[in-house]
Amino acid sequence: MIQPGLKGIIATETSISHVDGEKGQLIYRGYNASYLAEHYSFEEVAFLLWEGYIPNEQELNSLKRKMSGYRTIPTYIEKILLTLPHDMDLMSVLRTVVSSLSSPTFYLREPKEQAIQITAMLPTVIGYRKNQLEDTSMPEIPEEVDFVDYYLRVLTGRKPNNYHKKALETYFILTMDHGLNASTFAARVTTSTESDLVSAVTSAIGTMKGPLHGGAPTGVIQLLDDVMEDGNTDDVIRTKLKNGEKLMGFGHRVYRTIDPRAEVLKHRLKQLAGKDAWLDLAINVEQKAIQLLNEWKPGRRLYTNVEFYAAAIMKAIDMEPAYFTPTFTASRVVGWTAHCLEQSMNNTIFRPQSKYIGPPVQV
Template identity: 50%
Template sequence: MFQKGLKGVVAVHTKISLVDGENGVLRYHGTNVKELVLDYSFEQVAYFLLNDKLPTEVELQQFNEKLKEGRYLPLHVQKVMDALPKTISIMDAMRTAISTFSTAEFLQMQIMEQAIVLTGALPVVISRHYRKQLGLPIIEANDNFSHTENYLWMLNGTIPTSTQVEALETYLKLTMEHGLNASTFAARVTVSTESDLPAAVTSAIGTMKGPLHGGAPSEVLNLLEEIKDESRIQLVIEEKIKNGEKVMGFGHRIYKTEDPRSILLREACLRLQGSDPWLDLATKAEKEIIGLLDKYKPGRKLYTNVEFYAAAIMRSIDMPAALFTPTFSVARIVGWSAHVIEQVDDQAIFRPQSLYVGKIK
């Protein structure tokens, strides 16, 4: 049976995550993501996703050491990045830099080690090109900082506040993995040919670059910027509904109820209430917008999706729109790597058929 875009077609069996759209549940290795997000750090959740178990203290220390190893880019990667024109996008710089990791020495490492090193390297690649675009000096990694703290440090050159770190880390943990999405599928297809992890991650980054996959939070940011103040929420939303415009940040192709990631991001924003005006605006706007959508579009069940609060968090830490998709990738590289490892262990090349609909002469 032909399904355009393979919609609804089961292509793999996976033990990594369960995305239950009907009941609004997301599980990593069978564990409700809420349990992981509330109780564990980025590093611990990443380890869990890659290994299907939480680390011991020794295992976490070893994981962190390997993650920090990735913060120091090989000299040839630095040279390639220095040669890139600053006019190319950050996503293109990421794709190019990650592809150059495929040296004989790197590929001799165990694939799990490769995954951890690339996870540690990606924030460095992003911050390096971002600051190059702005004409600013490179900020070296700080090994006293966690993964999330270090990313914000390298981007801005200032020590991030605890509010900024908590907000961003919650987002990163919630977006590490989400089933067989477009970029994850691209990674699995690439490695199914017996290619390597850097090639698979390069494919995934190229896929993530597309606005239909990785660009939604920037559209929500435009909405929040337009609202600006809680007194304007009803005016802005009713105008959009009247004009037939889509209200960004509401509705999801998979979830038929509330997106569990948006619930947890909302809870994070509520915990931080009063610490940032953009987080406060988001929580107030969400409640009013849902009421307006229910009033003007009854029965549609347009719940908040993860992009709504992602945009609020990005805005609260002064992260420009150009960094939204790269930051999404900082989280999702963990999921890509987990799927690549699973694909290697259960090897079968993807070879779907096409149906010819052209002329016959």
């Protein structure tokens, strides 16, 4: 029997994360991701995914020191960045840069160390590119700032306020991993051939780039902009559905109830923003969209997914849409690399079958 998109197929075992679609729970190594997002930092949760437990103070400080040390990009990568066309999209830039890390020196490090280095470097690459396109210089950033603080500083050139930091950290933690999603699967497939970590992350970035996966927040902004411009939520949504368009930020392959990440983000955004016109619009569109989607596909429960409120959070912190998917990438890289490490510990090459439906044999 064919299962298009491998829907419902269990293709591997993992102890990294679990998505319970019926209960609406996302679990990282035995902890509820919503709980982790409330009580722990980016670095602590990254450590948990890579190592399997929450670090003690010493381990946490050691990870922070390493990440800070790995932020700087090698000179040859700066040169690559300078030669890339200005109109190349940022996900393609990230894919190209990560791919170019494949030097013998890089591979001298243990895979876990490589995972930390790739994760630590991505914000610098994103910031470098932004400054390059805007003809500004990279801001001076103190070594000791943590990952999220650093990320906001490279993008804005300013010390972030705590609200923005907390909003982004919540988003980062909630999106760090998510079971065997398309990009993680791509990373594991690449690792399963005994290829290297850089190749696996390169495959994953290429997969993440698609609008049905990491590109959705940009589509959400488009949807909200369309509603803002037209003024009639009902009309905009009905027209999109009639034209066969997908409503970005809704529906999920696994969740059959509200995406718990969307709930936490919505809650966080309400705490942070207070009365915010953008949030009001998002809530209004969400309610209408759910109602119309469920009228349109009765029996198939479609709910808001993480991307919907992720877009609202990114808008609240004044991030331009071009940076949405790269920002998602900056956190998901932790999950990808954790999965690659796990895959290589107990590996079987992925090699499913296909059913031939081409012309019969001619000769």
